[in-house]
Amino acid sequence: IMSLFLSHINYKTKICSTVMNSLSHNLICLLKAYNKKPDSYETSGLIVFA
Structure with missing residues (x-):
């Protein structure tokens, strides 16, 4: 169980x-x-993309 928990954290x-x-x-x-x-136009596209 512990190893399963550790792999989950990893x-x-x-x-x-x-x-x-x-x-x-x-x-x-x-x-x-x-x-x-x-x-x-490019700036607004970047904002939408982000």
Whole structure:
């Protein structure tokens, strides 16, 4: 039972790190797009995408 519990925690941690990685990746993409100073249409699209 303990090993099952530990593997469950490990699974949750893996999901959490994956979510954090994708979040930071999206943030970097948003920052790059912002630095390019896109027009208002692209900016609104990015906000909807985020």
